[in-house]
Amino acid sequence: MLEVRGINVFIGESEVLSQISLEVKTGERVGIIGPNGHGKSVTLKTISGLFKPKKGEILFDGKDLIHLNPREIVEAGITLVPEGGHLFPEMTVFENLLLGAYTPEARHRKDQSLERVYSLFPKLKELHRQKCNALSGGELRMAAVARGLMTYPRLLMLDEPTLGLAPNLVEAIGQKLYELVKGQGKNHDPSGARELSIILADENIDLMADVADRAYFIEDGKIRLEGGTKDVLENEYVRKTYLGID
Amino acid sequence: MNQSVILRLNKVSRYFGSLAAVKEMSLEVFGGEIFGIAGPNGSGKTTLINTITHIVPSNSGEIYFREKAIHDLPTYSICHLGIARTFQNPELFGSMPVIDNMMLGAIYGMKHATGSEKIGHVKGILKSVGLEGRESTKAGSLVIGAKKRLMIAIALATHPQILILDEPCAGLTAIESKEIIALIGQLNRQGITIMVIEHNMKVLMNISNRVMIMDHGVKICEGTPDDVSKDPQVIEIYLGKKYIRRGTS
Numbered sequence: 001m002l003e004v005r006g007i008n009v010f011i012g013e014s015e016v017l018s019q020i021s022l023e024v025k026t027g028e029r030v031g032i033i034g035p036n037g038h039g040k041s042v043t044l045k046t047i048s049g050l051f052k053p054k055k056g057e058i059l060f061d062g063k064d065l066i067h068l069n070p071r072e073i074v075e076a077g078i079t080l081v082p083e084g085g086h087l088f089p090e091m092t093v094f095e096n097l098l099l100g101a102y103t104p105e106a107r108h109r110k111d112q113s114l115e116r117v118y119s120l121f122p123k124l125k126e127l128h129r130q131k132c133n134a135l136s137g138g139e140l141r142m143a144a145v146a147r148g149l150m151t152y153p154r155l156l157m158l159d160e161p162t163l164g165l166a167p168n169l170v171e172a173i174g175q176k177l178y179e180l181v182k183g184q185g186k187n188h189d190p191s192g193a194r195e196l197s198i199i200l201a202d203e204n205i206d207l208m209a210d211v212a213d214r215a216y217f218i219e220d221g222k223i224r225l226e227g228g229t230k231d232v233l234e235n236e237y238v239r240k241t242y243l244g245i246d
Numbered sequence: 247m248n249q250s251v252i253l254r255l256n257k258v259s260r261y262f263g264s265l266a267a268v269k270e271m272s273l274e275v276f277g278g279e280i281f282g283i284a285g286p287n288g289s290g291k292t293t294l295i296n297t298i299t300h301i302v303p304s305n306s307g308e309i310y311f312r313e314k315a316i317h318d319l320p321t322y323s324i325c326h327l328g329i330a331r332t333f334q335n336p337e338l339f340g341s342m343p344v345i346d347n348m349m350l351g352a353i354y355g356m357k358h359a360t361g362s363e364k365i366g367h368v369k370g371i372l373k374s375v376g377l378e379g380r381e382s383t384k385a386g387s388l389v390i391g392a393k394k395r396l397m398i399a400i401a402l403a404t405h406p407q408i409l410i411l412d413e414p415c416a417g418l419t420a421i422e423s424k425e426i427i428a429l430i431g432q433l434n435r436q437g438i439t440i441m442v443i444e445h446n447m448k449v450l451m452n453i454s455n456r457v458m459i460m461d462h463g464v465k466i467c468e469g470t471p472d473d474v475s476k477d478p479q480v481i482e483i484y485l486g487k488k489y490i491r492r493g494t495s
Binding site: 034035036037136137138139160163164165166167168169170171172203205241242243244245 | 284285286287288334389390391413416417418419420421422423424445447483484485486487
């Protein structure tokens, strides 16, 4: 579904991504781990069109995204839920969710999408008239993921969705992400939702182990390791340099 | 840890409109201990330390530092007495170098020290927090782990007796969190009393002498890390069942 081939990204004079290649198959949950400041968020932002690579290709269903702007990339089916959520604090939960459904296809399906996100996050239905500046940290993260789903995505990319959350909320978000993808293709979703893939970048290793089928370890802007999440997290180099386990 | 109370709160409340963010909170922190605070998002943890440092004043109740009432003192006076804090999100002067950010802390907190004493103090802290060699780096260009360490360094530059840390490990990788844990332990061994809010329970349970859990502005549990982590109410509202299955180590 998504093929990133050998992209190099510069910010100013600094090369922040070097020869990054990764792929996501339909219905997969893929994790990205690595030290802070080494390229995880830039990778997601580059796929979203917020940074443009100097070299390489980003193919989505075989179509090159490099020359598309972020809006066109969302329309193609790729949505980023950025770190911190970036909701509009003075607007209600409902208004923020509706803003997610801004592409023509998402607008057309907004009622089904609303039904889907309220079913996934019942708390948001209770809070739909509440302004986002009155939400707790966990509620904000849920609203941000829900707004991402309102874009009717095929690939949902989540940057640090559990940052600052209590342990039970991390568990709850992990469960929701798992449910979003589990069983797709076998049981057709009556809401008409498309089969979803997820890229998750998060520092919470327990969450990563629960949610991601495969993982990439990014260090110094390069993919150092890729494989099954369990294998990557148990790799001796990752354990020593990233997890701090001798 | 000695058994003398260094910080005491007596029925402290803080309301936002009709919402009690902190409600009749009483607690004691002992000199030299590491006192952990945890609780669900929105339970009032940050508001509690905002009232202690008078960033938001309490509506009622008393706060004593070494038996001196501080609840009516402005933030800078509380800092001068020896209480320093950090924030959840790094609050730094991004366009200024690391060393200048720290000097602001020293100038603010060590008002009776000479210039050379302040510089010597700051240079010593730079080494202990692992920022040696990065004096000239602009604070805004640091990665999150270094920003968190700089914020601790600025607080240390004020020469505190109590250091209050608000989620020092949020957003950090496991290895960066370990470095922060080691730093907190080192500061505590130097005699600084630590209050720390943290959601990373592996961190909190491994470093704290005592832990308090808050919910809806009130204390629901206080005790040793072992006791608190086995409390059924704490498991239900905060830790979740997976945490118990996975353990704290």
